[in-house]
Amino acid sequence: MELEFWLLDITYSIAGGVPEIRMFGITKDGERVVVADRGFRPYFYVKGNPSNLRQALAKVAPVEAVEAVERKYFGKPVKLFKVTARVPEDVRRLREAALALDGVEEVLEADIRFYMRYMVDVGVTPSTWHLVDVSEEGTLGGLRRYLARRPPVPILEKTGVLPDLRIAAFDIEVYNARGTADPARDPVVTISIKDSSGKAFAITADGRDDRKALREFVEYVREYDPDVILGYNSNGFDWPYLAERAKRLGVALSVDRLGGAPQQSVYGHWSVVGRANVDLYNVIDEIQEIKVKTLDRAAEYFGVMKRDERTLIPGHRIYEYWDDPSRRPIFIKYAIEDAVSTYGLGEKLLPYLIQLSSVSGVPLDQVAAASVGARVEWLLMRYAYRMGEVAPNREERPYETYKGAIVLEPRPGIYQDVAVLDFTSMYPSIMMKYNLSPDTYLEPGEPDPPEGVYRAPEVGHRFRKSPTGFIPQVLASLVKLRKEVRSAMSGLDPNSVEYKLLDERQRALKIMANAMYGYMGWLGARWYKREVAESVTAFARNILLDVINFAKNTGINVIYGDTDSLFVKYSKDIDRIINYVNDKFNIEIKLEKIYKKLLFTESKKRYAGLLDDGRIDIVGFEVVRGDWCELAKEVQLKVIEYTLKSQNLTEAKDKIVSYVKSIINNIKTYNIDLDDLIIWKTLDKELDEYKVTPPHVYAAKLLEKHGYKIHKGMSIGYVIVKGSDKLSSRAKPYILVEDIKEVDVDYYIEKQIVPAALRIGEVIGVREGDLVGKGGSRSLLDFLG
Known part of the structure; x- marks a missing residue:
C-alpha cells in the first residue's frame, strides 16, 4: 500500500x-x-x-x-x-x-x-x-x-502545505532562594503550558515538593501528545534541569513517543524522540535587531505581548513570590504569560524553521540549535552526493584572518532622510559570476588553464573560468529554486497559509545562499577555503568602492558603507545608482529602508535610526554588552529614543540631561531597586582555572565561601560596593547584599550611567558637566577604560 x-x-x-x-x-x-x-x-x-x-x-x-x-x-x-x-x-x-x-x-x-x-x-x-x-x-x-x-x-x-500540528509551549520556574538554582536541591515550582488546543495553565508544586508536578507534566505530554514542543532557552535550562531533577527524585520523565526521557544530542539540543523539541531562543539569538534577548523583549519585538502589559518579576526574586501566599497568584500569572509568549513566538517563527529544516535537510528539532555553518554543510552534503562528490573531512585548523568587506568611517552626527541601499545577495552573485569555489582555486605556481582564470582584485587569487565549480553550481540551484517558489507565490492570496509558507521557503533559500560565503571562511567547515572567502570580500570591496565613486560623481551624498549596504542621502537620483549596479555588475540592488533620522557615533558599525513607523534600529551599542547593569542599558535606550524622536537637538539635549540627572539623583539617594544595578556575567571556566580574578570571579568565590555550588557556565550576579580596594575586590554577589546603601553609587554614576548616556548624547553636544554638574568636560574616551 x-x-x-x-x-x-x-x-x-x-x-x-x-x-x-x-x-x-x-x-x-x-x-x-x-x-x-x-x-x-x-x-x-x-x-x-x-x-x-x-x-x-x-x-x-x-x-x-x-x-x-x-x-x-x-x-x-x-x-x-x-x-x-x-x-x-x-x-x-x-x-x-x-x-x-x-x-x-x-x-x-x-x-x-x-x-x-x-x-x-x-x-x-x-x-x-x-x-x-x-x-x-x-x-x-x-x-x-x-x-x-x-x-x-x-x-x-x-511544500506549501502543513499537517495539523499539535503544538505545546512550556516554561519552568524553579525555587532559587540561594541564587542560581541547583536541581539536586531546588524544586521546580511551576511548569506553565500553552498549547494549540487553546489551553494555558500552570502545573504547580506542593510547597517545595515537586514530585507530583513532574508526574503531572509527564501525564500531560502523554495525553495531549504534542508533535512540537516549544521552549525559550529550554535546551540551555528547562530540559537539563527537569532531567536532573527527575533523576534525583526518581521520577521517570517519559515524555518521548517511545516512553523514554529527553536526551542531550547534537548541537547541544535535547532530543525528545518522535517529537520536535524546538528552542526558540536559538532563533532569537541570531536576530541582531533584538539587543536584549529576554523572552519578554523578544515577544514584544514580534508583537506577541507588550512588556508594559505583562507581569514582570526579576528572575532572582522567584522564590520570594512563591513563598508569599499573597504574591503567589501574581507569580503564577507571570509563569503562564511566559508560556503564552513562547507559544506566540512559535506561531511567528515555526513556519520559517519548518522551511529552513526542509531546505537545509536538518531535522526540525535540530535546525534552530545548529549553527549556520552546520545548516549549510548538510545542504552541501546533499548536493555533493547527487553530483558524485565525496565530502572532505573536518580538520583542526589554525585561526586565519583575512581582510573583510569595506566599512566606511562614519562622521558622528544626526542625519535626516537616509536611504539604505542593499546589494541583494551580493556575495552569492560574486561567487557565481567569478566561479569562486574550493575546486576551481588554482594554487600558486599552477599555470593558467586554457579556459582562462578570474583573478581577485588586491589578493590576486586565481579561479578557473570553467567548468563551473561545486559551490557556484549549488548557488545557481538555490537561486533557481527560489525563483520557482516566488513564481508559485504570484498567483496566490498573500493572506493564504500556502502563500505564507512559500514566502518562508523562499526566505530560507535566500538565507542559505547568503550564508555560503561565511561557510567558506568557517574553520569548522569540510569545504573550508580561506582563499575563496578572501576573494569574495575583495571583489565586494572593489564593487562597493566603484559604486561609491559613481554616487559621488552623480552628486549623491554618501554617508556610510558597510559590507553590502550603502547609506546615502535620499533623493530622486537613487534610481541611477540602482540602474548602474544592475547594468555593470549584474547584481540586484534595492532600496531597503529609509531612516527619518540616523545617528552615528565615533565608531564603525554603531548607529541607531528612526523608521517611519516609529521603530528604532540599534546596531552596536552597549545594550548588548554583558558587563553593564540593566539600568545602564535602559538609560542608553532612553537616550537614543530622546535623540531620535525629539523635534530638534535642543529639545533632545534638554530631555537627556533632565532624564539622566533624575536617574543620577535616584542612585545618590538610593531611590532605586538593587535589581537594576546587578551586573551579570557567565563563568566560562571552572573557578580554579582562572589565572586572574575579574569581578564576577571574585563574586563567585564569595558565593562558594558561603556554601553555594559554583560551576562553569553559571551566571554570576553581582554589584559593586563601597570600599578602597580595587574594583574586582568590591564585587559582591547581590544575594549577599543586606542593605542597598552598601552599593558604591559613585561607581554606578561614573562608570555605568554617565558613559552609557554619553556614548549617544555626546554626538549632540551633551557633556559630562551637563549631567553631573562638574566643571569642565571629559571626552567620551575618558569613560572607555
Missing part, C-alpha cells in the same frame, strides 16, 4: 541485528505513525591502495561489502574503496583499523550520523511530505508502524 506522510522526526535503532531507520510522521489523515526502513547500511570510503582491505577490516567488525568506486574529490576524479558495515556502531572501529593499514591515504565520510547519511543518500527530507510503499507491521510506542518496501520519495509540490 502507499502511505503519504509528513516527516516530523527521524532516528534509528538496531532490530534483529540490523539497523532500522525510524521516521516519525503525520499522515494526510492526521494519524501519527512510524515508518521503518531496514534496507540501508552504513558505509565510508577509503582512499589509497591497501592490500587485503576486506580481510583486515573483517578481523575488527563484520563487513558487508568492499567495492571499488569512482567519485570526485574537490572536482577531480578519484578511485576509492566503499566499505559497507553491518551496524553504525562498527564504523568508528573500522575507520581506525583502515587508517592503520599501509597504503591508506585517507578515510572519508566515516563521521556522518547514520540517519543523516540515510536522508542524504535516499533523498528523504525533514519537514516535508513523502510517498512510500509500505506494509503494516504492528505498533511501536502506541503508534501504527509501517515497514517501507523502498525509501520514501518527497512530494515537492506540497
Whole structure:
C-alpha cells in the first residue's frame, strides 16, 4: 500500500541485528505513525591502495561489502574503496583499523550520523511530505508502524502545505532562594503550558515538593501528545534541569513517543524522540535587531505581548513570590504569560524553521540549535552526493584572518532622510559570476588553464573560468529554486497559509545562499577555503568602492558603507545608482529602508535610526554588552529614543540631561531597586582555572565561601560596593547584599550611567558637566577604560 506522510522526526535503532531507520510522521489523515526502513547500511570510503582491505577490516567488525568506486574529490576524479558495515556502531572501529593499514591515504565520510547519511543518500527530507510503499507491521510506542518496501520519495509540490500540528509551549520556574538554582536541591515550582488546543495553565508544586508536578507534566505530554514542543532557552535550562531533577527524585520523565526521557544530542539540543523539541531562543539569538534577548523583549519585538502589559518579576526574586501566599497568584500569572509568549513566538517563527529544516535537510528539532555553518554543510552534503562528490573531512585548523568587506568611517552626527541601499545577495552573485569555489582555486605556481582564470582584485587569487565549480553550481540551484517558489507565490492570496509558507521557503533559500560565503571562511567547515572567502570580500570591496565613486560623481551624498549596504542621502537620483549596479555588475540592488533620522557615533558599525513607523534600529551599542547593569542599558535606550524622536537637538539635549540627572539623583539617594544595578556575567571556566580574578570571579568565590555550588557556565550576579580596594575586590554577589546603601553609587554614576548616556548624547553636544554638574568636560574616551 502507499502511505503519504509528513516527516516530523527521524532516528534509528538496531532490530534483529540490523539497523532500522525510524521516521516519525503525520499522515494526510492526521494519524501519527512510524515508518521503518531496514534496507540501508552504513558505509565510508577509503582512499589509497591497501592490500587485503576486506580481510583486515573483517578481523575488527563484520563487513558487508568492499567495492571499488569512482567519485570526485574537490572536482577531480578519484578511485576509492566503499566499505559497507553491518551496524553504525562498527564504523568508528573500522575507520581506525583502515587508517592503520599501509597504503591508506585517507578515510572519508566515516563521521556522518547514520540517519543523516540515510536522508542524504535516499533523498528523504525533514519537514516535508513523502510517498512510500509500505506494509503494516504492528505498533511501536502506541503508534501504527509501517515497514517501507523502498525509501520514501518527497512530494515537492506540497511544500506549501502543513499537517495539523499539535503544538505545546512550556516554561519552568524553579525555587532559587540561594541564587542560581541547583536541581539536586531546588524544586521546580511551576511548569506553565500553552498549547494549540487553546489551553494555558500552570502545573504547580506542593510547597517545595515537586514530585507530583513532574508526574503531572509527564501525564500531560502523554495525553495531549504534542508533535512540537516549544521552549525559550529550554535546551540551555528547562530540559537539563527537569532531567536532573527527575533523576534525583526518581521520577521517570517519559515524555518521548517511545516512553523514554529527553536526551542531550547534537548541537547541544535535547532530543525528545518522535517529537520536535524546538528552542526558540536559538532563533532569537541570531536576530541582531533584538539587543536584549529576554523572552519578554523578544515577544514584544514580534508583537506577541507588550512588556508594559505583562507581569514582570526579576528572575532572582522567584522564590520570594512563591513563598508569599499573597504574591503567589501574581507569580503564577507571570509563569503562564511566559508560556503564552513562547507559544506566540512559535506561531511567528515555526513556519520559517519548518522551511529552513526542509531546505537545509536538518531535522526540525535540530535546525534552530545548529549553527549556520552546520545548516549549510548538510545542504552541501546533499548536493555533493547527487553530483558524485565525496565530502572532505573536518580538520583542526589554525585561526586565519583575512581582510573583510569595506566599512566606511562614519562622521558622528544626526542625519535626516537616509536611504539604505542593499546589494541583494551580493556575495552569492560574486561567487557565481567569478566561479569562486574550493575546486576551481588554482594554487600558486599552477599555470593558467586554457579556459582562462578570474583573478581577485588586491589578493590576486586565481579561479578557473570553467567548468563551473561545486559551490557556484549549488548557488545557481538555490537561486533557481527560489525563483520557482516566488513564481508559485504570484498567483496566490498573500493572506493564504500556502502563500505564507512559500514566502518562508523562499526566505530560507535566500538565507542559505547568503550564508555560503561565511561557510567558506568557517574553520569548522569540510569545504573550508580561506582563499575563496578572501576573494569574495575583495571583489565586494572593489564593487562597493566603484559604486561609491559613481554616487559621488552623480552628486549623491554618501554617508556610510558597510559590507553590502550603502547609506546615502535620499533623493530622486537613487534610481541611477540602482540602474548602474544592475547594468555593470549584474547584481540586484534595492532600496531597503529609509531612516527619518540616523545617528552615528565615533565608531564603525554603531548607529541607531528612526523608521517611519516609529521603530528604532540599534546596531552596536552597549545594550548588548554583558558587563553593564540593566539600568545602564535602559538609560542608553532612553537616550537614543530622546535623540531620535525629539523635534530638534535642543529639545533632545534638554530631555537627556533632565532624564539622566533624575536617574543620577535616584542612585545618590538610593531611590532605586538593587535589581537594576546587578551586573551579570557567565563563568566560562571552572573557578580554579582562572589565572586572574575579574569581578564576577571574585563574586563567585564569595558565593562558594558561603556554601553555594559554583560551576562553569553559571551566571554570576553581582554589584559593586563601597570600599578602597580595587574594583574586582568590591564585587559582591547581590544575594549577599543586606542593605542597598552598601552599593558604591559613585561607581554606578561614573562608570555605568554617565558613559552609557554619553556614548549617544555626546554626538549632540551633551557633556559630562551637563549631567553631573562638574566643571569642565571629559571626552567620551575618558569613560572607555
